[in-house]
Amino acid sequence: LEPVMRMTSHHKLGIACATAFIVIFLANSSFQTSSQLKSSRASMASSRRQVIGAGSVASLGGVAGKLSRVARADEMAPIVPANTNLKIPDIGIGTWAWGDPLFWNYEKSQDPELRQVYDYCMQNGVTFWDTAELYGFGRSEQLLGKFSRESNTQPTIATKFAALPFRSRESVVKACKGSLERLGVSQIDLYQIHFPNAYGNKAFWDGIADCYDKGLIKAVGVSNYGVEALTATNKALKERGVPLTSNQIQYSLLYRFPETNGLLKACDDMDVKVLAYSPLFLGFLVGKYTLDHLPKGPRSAIGAKLLRDPEYKNLLSTMDAVAANHDATKPQVAIAWCIAKGTCPIPGARNLRQAKENVAAAKIILSPEEVLLLDTAASKVSPVIYPDVNPFPKYDKDLGIRMYDS
Secondary structure, three states: HHHHHHHOOHHHHHHHHHHHHHHOOOOHHOOOOOOOOOOOHHHHHHOOOOOOOOOOOOOOOOOOOOOOOOOOHHHOOOOOOOOOOOOOOOOOOOOOOOOOOOHOOOOHHHHHHHHHHHHHHOOOOOOOOOOOHHHHHHHHHHHHHHHHHHOOOEEEEEEEHHHHHHOOHHHHHHHHHHHHHHHHHOOOEEEEEEOOOOOHHHHHHHHHHHHHHHOOEEEEEOOOOOOHHHHHHHHHHOOOOOEEEEEEEEEEEOOOHHHHHOHHHHHHHHEEEEEEOOOOOOOOOOOOEEEEOOOOHHHHHHHHHHHOOOHHHHHHHHHHHHHHHHOHHHHHHHHHHHHOOEEEOOOOOOOOOOHHHHHHOOOOOOHHHHHHHHHHHOOOOOOOOOHHHHOOOOOEOOOOOOOOOO
């Protein structure tokens, strides 16, 4: 940690932003003033790729040293030219909680249960996994690699580069090799820039294109990028002959700002697939909490606000009604709604029950009427999280563009 202690306050702020993305919903929520969404956005029921069938697809070095290892060249298998035809499925599994003791109380004793999650999903057709070098400081990637080797399976893996302010173009390649080593693979299926920075973003775009040119990765994505940032990245990558495949953003029935600010449409127009993280809104679309039974930690403030809003309870009732039509649960309806919107939700799973629910959700086909019903109910819930207070840098001071908008 000594290098961290020697950093300037500006760099420390950058690290704070990098860590704060994990609690994007949490840290600022208690300081927000809720206000009612003013539009039902009902038109979304018939927009954004109305392909809602279950089978459809859309075509550090670490600060503390844990992530600084680079795979030796003699250990790397020969690399084939990058495959530009990566297909992202209807649903994936997020592994933020795998290896993270700070926010998800991870312990190594949980590994056998996580292995059960992995095996069940792989055996039942859900083979797309999202991780990041920051998740558990590499532990999440290590677990995915370990499980795939032990089971002799080949998952499709998306991981992410942490765009910390002191990193450079060369850092992207070095970090990519570190992820390759932890995952135990010779090529990453989808490599993403985890979040925007206040400067140096162009260097990161060049660095990830370098990874593509070297055959280290099959496809390129970004995460938490707004409309202007997405447009600029797409243009820069095109100049290098590299297609932009995806943008991973927060999106759920209780966080629909990407619909209202044009981000979903921009992704659609550029043929960039949306990976929807937190599709269950930190568990609040499960419906298990009450004012007497709130989650521990910062999430309790969010829950307290939601549970005092009668429209939140009405949304849960609407979800129950839709779920009854499909012999499903509320979480499955929330996931199916994201799929119906043309996105690939990546809910987390820490136990076998959650894994089974997630897998089954991909088979639920909501009707346009059901999507409209859910849209209308969700639009009446006063938001408890706003994009403007989320911790990501909003602008690139060098490029003069807005990097984050929702």
